[in-house]
Amino acid sequence: MSHPRGPLAQLRRGHEELVLGLLRKHGPLSRGELGKLCQLSRTTLYDILAGLVAGGAVVAAGPQDAPRGRGRPAETLTLNPEAGQAIGIDFARRAVHVAAVNLAHEIVGSASEPHDADLPWEQRVDLAERLVGSLNDGGLRLGALSAIGAGVVGPVGWPEPEDDPEPEDDPEPDEPAHPVQPLLRERFGAPVLLDNNTRLAALGEAIWGAAAGDRDVLYLRLSHGVGGGLVVGGALHRGAYGLSGEFGHITVDPDGAPCDCGGTGCLETVASIRAVLDAYRAAGGRADDVPELVKAIRAGDGAALTLLEGVGGTIGGVLAAVCNAIGPSVIVIGGELAETGPALIEPVERALRAQVMPVSRHRVSLRRATLGEAAGALGGIALVLHESPLLSRYPAGPDLAPDLLEDIKRRQP
Amino acid sequence: MSHPRGPLAQLRRGHEELVLGLLRKHGPLSRGELGKLCQLSRTTLYDILAGLVAGGAVVAAGPQDAPRGRGRPAETLTLNPEAGQAIGIDFARRAVHVAAVNLAHEIVGSASEPHDADLPWEQRVDLAERLVGSLNDGGLRLGALSAIGAGVVGPVGWPEPEDDPEPEDDPEPDEPAHPVQPLLRERFGAPVLLDNNTRLAALGEAIWGAAAGDRDVLYLRLSHGVGGGLVVGGALHRGAYGLSGEFGHITVDPDGAPCDCGGTGCLETVASIRAVLDAYRAAGGRADDVPELVKAIRAGDGAALTLLEGVGGTIGGVLAAVCNAIGPSVIVIGGELAETGPALIEPVERALRAQVMPVSRHRVSLRRATLGEAAGALGGIALVLHESPLLSRYPAGPDLAPDLLEDIKRRQP
Incomplete structure (x- = not known):
């Protein structure tokens, strides 16, 4: 197409x-x-x-049924209920998640597949195409595709401030916002809207998930990376350079471990899947992935419970700091690590309530995410449909390709 | 009137x-x-x-000048250039600041006077009335007063969430949002809009001050209390229960000193005027107020410089955390302690740049506030005039007395 x-x-x-x-x-x-x-x-x-x-x-x-006597x-x-209008794709660190809505704006289905962290972009797009093809029992037709909303890890390209003292860190202005953008456009023949995948998950949870209807939402995703997103005053928040919601890179220990972001002792070095599994193994535990950790917790493994008590306390402290700054009414915790349940969530909540301003203590509600791994892909669809009031003031930055956004808006009825 | x-x-x-x-x-x-x-x-x-x-x-x-031959x-x-249309009053912890605009929306003048921290509200309103009377060389007339925008310390009353487990902490719903509201209304015979005084200072700086024109602003005020305000996506941010911008109550040391808010080791216990002066005296220094501390710094006093280096580092760490969460393009630092200048601001900036995500390091600009002690009162005027785009989506909560707000809006041309 x-x-x-x-x-x-x-x-x-x-x-x-x-x-x-x-x-x-x-x-x-x-x-x-x-x-x-x-x-x-x-x-x-x-x-x-x-x-x-x-x-x-x-x-x-x-x-x-025609009136009688008026001919055939x-x-x-x-x-066509099998015609996709919008596709959402979440290119997470080690998995691709897709979802699609049909022309009636009904969700046709969603699908996911894990992959190695170093899978090249070309092959991730192959995987996305295959997953999209599997939706709706393989009957999804893309002839009326309006656009693709895709989420990627990390900040999405954004214009440089003038007089940037270190421009060499950043991509050339003529380059696409992200290498996946031209690949997707070519493969699906449709415009591609890009945003941070965790922000899209926050959008999904705030529209259809755990925080549906709330106007001030903090979403935290505990996965291979740790990040989040904010809805403030009824609008998805992006930040001056698209760099908001980076809760995973808040310093929790200035003498801590080096972080992938270049910083030191970030929350992500303590609360990512890898960090938690590494710490568990260092404490004598045995778990290669989150499901195994969850099993150990259900079996009452002391080392796992002690570890999550500490990690939860650190997470709760960061959430308390951000709450004092922004004042959300709802905090949503998602990502694979949230599957550890009360063993993690309870210490998070205790530390949050202990460290947030006393006056706010009973005003913020802590909830588990409800959309599961599809949250980011669903957020990508929301970005394309652009119908949620949460997006009514969402800025169309250069990486959102304003001409495409206009094109898409015009094509919405 | x-x-x-x-x-x-x-x-x-x-x-x-x-x-x-x-x-x-x-x-x-x-x-x-x-x-x-x-x-x-x-x-x-x-x-x-x-x-x-x-x-x-x-x-x-x-x-x-009438056309010739058409009579007199x-x-x-x-x-009347001496007729005030709006008054802003900042009831700070130990001072009252006032400002007024005339009917042409020109600032007529501003005035301030310090007082003891325990001065009763009745007398603070006396002081405000006297200061307003002194504006415009005492010629200000209040016959066309539209409203008063007043800032007070701490969160301004806000509706309780349902099923609040500790409702006894909070005022009765029928009470005014703050005791100063009925006093001001009676004294000046005009509607009173109330908000947190530091948020109003943030509004003032974002409209007329150091961050004029910026859409994502973090304002930090280092005074007898430590607080701040946020402009996010071109709008003053209030938070779900009016409880945003409480940077002073972010925990910086879980084993630290008790804070007035009921918490422990908040930034305010380290970075308020009292905390800094106490620490300076504990280190052998001699200063009864900020001007004396500034003198010591200018004289190159080692104890003062070492102290501010540490305090600045702590402040910078909190700012970095909030930056990662919200992504402002500008941070404005105001309040009396900012008068200590580079001795404080430079370590703040070093810690901020060291701890903020590397990708954000050169995207956030740190500035001193420019409106001085009048910032809060000017923000109160902005609230009344309601002309700034920063307020176009500002929620009118019950404490903002929606009928009054409507009344005021209708009375704006």
Whole structure:
């Protein structure tokens, strides 16, 4: 599938979106009803409909019940429930997660697959394509794909401040925001919106998950990396250079271990999956992954419980500091390590309540995430659909490719 | 001055604001010109004008140059430059700061006076009234006062979450948000908008001060208390229960000194004026107040420099943590302790740059506040005028008395 540019192609896409929007709103309609509602000429409408049917976006439904004595019943057209409108992809450190919504904005399905941390981007995109192909029992059609919302680890490219004293650290301005962007665009033939994957998970939880409806949310993800996202005053927060929610790089021990970020003693050096498993093994425990650690905890293993007590206390202290600064009403904890349950969450909560300002102590609610590993991919879909009020003021930075964002917005009904 | 309620009084105030708005926009106008612009009946207009002139809001200017041969030149009317439209008052821990703007939204002046920490509210309001009376060489008239924006120490009352497990800590819902509110309303006969005084200082600095024009700002005030405020994504941030910006109560030493907030080892126990002076005296220094400490620093006193190096490092560490969480582009440091200059600010900056995520290191700018002790009072005025885009989405909580806020908004031209 390709997305030709130019005014005529844009006009055509506008007409397509008009027709798709009417079908989304009204359900199955006959050609005659569509003609009355869309106000396009009969020739134009039939041409648009032929394209949508050929592309798989629209299918013929059964004939409507027509009034008696008026000839044969008119065929009606409807959205193809197997036509994807938006795909969300979370390129996590060691896994790819995908999800898709159809033209009716219903979630078609989600899928995940782990991989090695050093898998090249080309192959991660292969994996994403395969997972997308498996959705909806392999019946998902991409003929009406509006865009892809993709999350990647770490800060997504953002313009340099003027007079940056160390510009050599950063990519050239003409380069794509991230190497996966051109790969995805080529593979799926659709615009690609990029953002930090953990921020997208925060968005997903704040729209559909543990914090649905809350206006001030702190989301913390404890996974191979430690990060998070913020909803402040009813809006997803990005930060001046897209660098917010980096709770994993808050220093918890100035004399601690070196961190991948270049800092020292960051929360991530204590509370990532690797850090916790390493510490558990150093304490004589045996676990190669989080499920094994969870088993040890359920068996009442003392070393595991003591370790998580300490890690939870450190996490709670960081959350208390951030709470005092920002004042959320809800804290959501997600990521694989949250699967350790009360063994981790209870010490987190104790330290949080002990260190947050006493006046805030009973005003913040701590919750487990509910969307599981699909949260980031679902957040990517939310970014594409751009319907959540949480995004109504979300800035469209250069890496969000404003022309594409405009394009997508215009194509939303 | 009183503000009668009821639909007729509201209608009249609406007419008054219409006339005042026209004079603000166009400058001096004759009665005839006003009549054409405001579309009110001649009787109504003359009645409104008589009230505004009697109240001191409007004064007669010299006659306009009239076209020749058209009889005597018409008298023009203009805004009284000595008529205050809004007053801002910062009730700090040990001082009252006031500022006022006239009907043309020009700052008429500001004034401050220190007092003992235990001065009763009644007398603080006396002091505020005296200071307001001194503005504009004592010529300020309050006949057109729209409202008072007042800042107070600590969180301003906010609704309880449901099922609060310790409701006895908090004021009754029917009580005013703060004891100063009814006192001010009675004394000045105008609606009172209340907010945290440090958040108002942040607002002032972000509108007119060191961070004017920036959309992501962290303001830290080092005074008798330590607190701050946030502008996130171009909006003043309040937090779920009005409890944001409490940087002073972030724990810096879990084994540290008890804090007034009920916590232990908060930043405020290390970086408040009292904490710094106490530590200086404990190190053999002699200073009863910040100016004396500044003198010691200028004289190169080793104990003072070593102390501020340590305090600055602690402050910088807290700022780094908050930066990683929120991603501001500008940090503004205000409050009396900032007067110690580079002796404090340089170690703050070193610790900040050492502990913030390396990728953010050159993206955040550290600045001294520029509005001095008037910042909070100016922020109170900004709250009343409600013209800054930073306030366009500011929530009107119950303590902001929504009916009053609506009233004030309606009265803005």
